[in-house]
Amino acid sequence: MTVTSAPPHPRIFSPAAVVASCVGFVLIGALQALYGPSIPAFREEFGLSPSAAGLGLSAHFVGGVAGVLLFDRLHGGGRVGNRRILGTSYLLMALGAAGFALAPNWPAALATALLAGLGFGGIDYGLNQLFAVGFGHRSTAMLNILNAHFGIGAILGPALIGAVGSAHYPAVFLGFALANLPLLLCLRGVRDRVPQSFGTTPQTSMTSMEASAMTPTESATERSTERSTDTYGGQVLARSLGSVLAVFVALYVLHVGIEAGVGGWEPTHLETVGYGAGAAATATSVYWLMMTVGRFLVAPIALRFSAQAIITVSCAGMTVCLLLATVPALAPYAYAGVGLFIAPIFPTGLPWLNRAAPRARRAGAVVIAASMVGGVVAGPALGKAIEWSGIRAVPLLLSGISALCLAATLWLIRSTRTR
Structure with missing residues (x-):
């Protein structure tokens, strides 16, 4: 009898892509945290009330939610691979941050914050999903490390604004936009398609020897039971x-x-x-x-x-x-x-x-x-x-x-x- 071992799961990330992903999370953490410390400069430059200035972060979050749902739909339909999702997200985040820095008025700034938020949502969704299934029993540990880098960015962003002064926020947002671009080079280390069975629990099934050993009556009863379970049990499972x-x-x-x-x-x-x-x-x-x-x-x-x-x-x-x-x-x-x-x-x-x-x-x-x-x-x-x-x-x-x-x-x- 020949015994064959199950093929190993294909690797989703190269080591360089793992490092780049952590850097990406530093950047999305910094982006989210840059808006708050920059509010005094927003208000002075555009003549805003506190509530109007706070809309910058709100536009970012609205874009983030839209980005998660949009890229999930594109990815789930099989039309867009992992590399394209991440690459598009990095580019949207870079364009949005640069546009925010150069916006001539507040409505334009809000539109570009929404654009940056779309990229933010795509990175947040894409990397969290891939890390959740891409490292086997180490996925939980790797996800915690990935999201810890978000916190590093959230700490560094306000510190950077504090160091240069809120009046110079356009330079910080422009620098942030440029920092996204080198990450595009590391996307070659990301597997473009993940097998459907990746990260799921295998289901047990009846072997051909067990099936052949059943009598016709037992076989018919088994098939009837399976159909009944599929109908009733499926409803219970759905609920x-x-x-x-x-x-x-x-x-x-x-x-x-x-x-x-x-x-x-x-x-x-x-x-x-x-x-x-x-x-x-x-x-x-x-x-x-x-x-x-x-x-x-x-x-x-x-x-x-x-x-x-x-x-x-x-x-x-x-x-x-x-x-x-x-x-x-x-x-x-x-x-x-x-x-x-x-x-x-x-x-x-x-x-x-x-x-x-x-x-x-x-x-x-x-x-x-x-x-x-x-x-x-x-x-x-x-x-x-x-x-x-x-x-x-x-x-x-x-x-x-x-x-x-x-x-x-x-x-x-x-x-x-x-x-």
């Missing part, structure tokens, strides 16, 4: 899959809402409970730094523990830290803990989703788009709640949302358990 996807989306929207909520309201809360403006700003920077550090730290942990266990601990730790943030003396340290615990949720959830719903092709795109929507909605929604309850209630409000994340995680663990 179950819809519920799983809905809860995954809720988890992503809620946890990104917490991420944006802490980043946006931590300085105000700390100043309200007695900290100076400088200390509050420093503590917020530490929060973002801890989010980046947390993703690097969890990479080796992800090789030993399941995504479910990591996300459960993350949600529980995040909830405890937010409750501790209600104590003024502990608040800065507690917020740093929130950054550490929230860090793994986004990248660790994608491989889990890929395993739980391997046939739901658009699941990854939906939750990535949902995460961006969570960032957009979090500001106004949390602002309304704070108007009603007061600034001091910020950590309590966020801890309630974090508890919902924990409940969603526990439900998903029970619902996606292998039958």
Whole structure:
């Protein structure tokens, strides 16, 4: 008897392409973070109100959501390969950033921010999806490393604006646009097509010897049972899959809402409970730094523990830290803990989703788009709640949302358990 081993999975990324992908995530992290520190210059140059100046980031996020959904549709239909998606996204991001730097008026600036957001969404979608299936059991670890580089960019972007001054933001955006172009040369190291079975769990089937050993009656009964299972079980599977996807989306929207909520309201809360403006700003920077550090730290942990266990601990730790943030003396340290615990949720959830719903092709795109929507909605929604309850209630409000994340995680663990 000849025994043949299964062929190895083809490699999706060359080493150079992995490095280029991490650099790409540094760039999208920096792009998202460049708008806020540049607002004073926007307002002076174009004569904008604070709310009008804030539309720059909103246009970027709207473009990001559109980019995720557009490139997912093109990619899913088989019309566009991985290299073209990533290459087009880098070019759109470069053109949008350059256009934003050179825009003669605010409407033109918003249009180019939307264009840059389209490229941002394509890179976010494309690389997260490929990393989720491209490294086997190491995918969770690699996704955390990839998304940690997003945090590096988010830290470096504002630091760069601070170093040159917000009045020179056009030069920073132009430099950012040029930095995208060398990454196009590394796309040759990305596999253009990924096999459909990549990252999915193989299904067991009856062997020909087992089938031939069955009697005609047993065979007919088996076929009837299979048809019945396909009809009824398929309906149950469809309902179950819809519920799983809905809860995954809720988890992503809620946890990104917490991420944006802490980043946006931590300085105000700390100043309200007695900290100076400088200390509050420093503590917020530490929060973002801890989010980046947390993703690097969890990479080796992800090789030993399941995504479910990591996300459960993350949600529980995040909830405890937010409750501790209600104590003024502990608040800065507690917020740093929130950054550490929230860090793994986004990248660790994608491989889990890929395993739980391997046939739901658009699941990854939906939750990535949902995460961006969570960032957009979090500001106004949390602002309304704070108007009603007061600034001091910020950590309590966020801890309630974090508890919902924990409940969603526990439900998903029970619902996606292998039958």
